[in-house]
Amino acid sequence: MRREPLLNGVLALALLAVPLAAWALDEPFVITLATKVAILALAGAGLNIALGYGGLVSLGHAAFFGIGGYAMAVLAAPVQNFDLLMSWPFEVPGTKSMPLIWLAAMSAGALAALVIGALSLRTAGVYFIMITLAFGQMLYYFAISWPAYGGEDGISIYVRNGFAGLNTLDPIQFFALAYGLLMAVLALTHMMVRARFGLALAGARQNPGRLAALGIRPFSLHLSAFVISGAITALAGALYADLNRFVSPSMLSWQTSGEIMVFVILGGVGRLFGPVAGAALFILLEHWLGGVSDYWKLFLGLILLGIVLFARGGLIGTLAGREDAHD
Template sequence: MRREAILNAAIAIALLAVPLAAQAMGEPFVITLATKVAILALAGVGLNIALGLGGMVSLGHAAFFGIGGYAMAVLAAPVQAYEPLMTWPVEVAGTKSMPIIWLAATLAGGLAALAIGALSLRTSGVYFIMITLAFGQMLYYFAISWPAYGGEDGLSIYVRNGFPGLNTLEPLQFFALCYGVLMVALLFSRVLARSRFGLALAGARQNPLRSAALGIRPYSVKLTAFVISGAITGLAGALFADLNRFVSPAMLSWQTSGEIMVFVILGGVARLFGPVAGAALFILLEHWLGGFSEYWKLFLGLALLGIVLFARGGLIGTIAGREVAHD
């Protein structure tokens, strides 16, 4: 555990130090990459609550990620078109304010997770994987065929949304914001794992029968965790849409679900900083392999295969030891 704590601190400091150094050297692109890592890691932190703590192998988290992104677009698009968001029954204006958008994205992600989770958690194991995947695809096809927000082409939000007191158009300030959100989510995730709820969730994962006998309904505990997980991933989706100033159905595609899962597993399932390490490694690989081959995903696939087959426990597991702390 000590080694893992030191490693976590090192990762947190490195993720902060790299963009600061990039700023000093005048490399804004590196800041954008680091921002991407922080946002994708946040999506992974969300999935890790379902996957690592709750043992729910969801291959449909792109649904929540995309819903968060579209929540941003739905709120911000009317502002750039100088139209109200809705006129009936009361007139509501859109907004470019990040706190409101974040709240909406978190709620939307959570609500979607409630609906999808309530149905999917009736099953378990491989059924659960396939069903979450199928619900994700359902939303993907809906986004493609619904023309109001750009359909297949997606929708551009030309100016990044604002946060009180910050200039979000400045890459480093936007990074700091995303980094802050990631740290809060990590702290929340750690507190959650050690709370009574976290222990009940671990019980429901390890032995649902015993946990039911102790008076804890595994279904309710897991559904609650799934909703929290979807809400955090939804928030990450809103930030990701703000980073790109663009939403499209690609955010909802099942490849996105696969990638979020890859971050978590690459870093180490159920490790607090697993998603951060995984997302950082993924983006590094993407950037580095993409530099010398157009077919970098081939090598990414081979690397992933090697990691699954021979380096179990992910990056953090390999460096800090296999044992996962039980406290």
């Protein structure tokens, strides 16, 4: 029996139905929460390609999340300051166009992942975790000491960026954008995982030595997965910055890396909808337990401990069982 596709469908519908109901009942705060879930799930979906499908435990994905956020600020800030993005050697204006910002965020994320990945993938295991963490912290301290974009205080972008034909300041319309991007990325991920690349990547994760003996270079596969992963997490960062209309170095902090990893582990590592389930659970716990106790993260920690100890496949694994054995 294949329960996982069914469960994925339920999750996709629930994430759509809740904000629609909130819209009908005029509860914009709930729509904003759902938007936050969709965007954080997207960040997790990016990490899941490296961590889940590639087996690369990156504790530096906040770097890509933050790069996406700062890409948004760098492009949008000149517009609100009536300035130019670049005046020499030729004049380049900033932009408030979301598609352009997304493209820039993804390109910057991919480029950063290419550099960080090419250096980090020379190591493995705990060294890989440490070196990705180190790169993340380097960017964090760089952002703190970057006065042009507010340094430690970050920078506000007062008007949300635009998307042709939509009013992005309307919560439900902005949600639709985030949700659409999340679903598109998950669909493309699904396709990629089932294609030749996905099979080879699974081989590289499970047995790199054997893969090399079959004439396929694990490094190339890992690096490609890392670049795709960084680009997606950067896209999520740009959206997150637009949701808050604010960017600060905290997006780049190692706590952010940890949280993105928690979404993936809570939901199910290497499961397509794992990050969606994980991000939703995280935001719900933050909202509910946060209202009950200031120490809600203690309870989150206990839940995380329980899942790691007793439910290896996370929420999806617990509800849908072992991954289908394929053909």
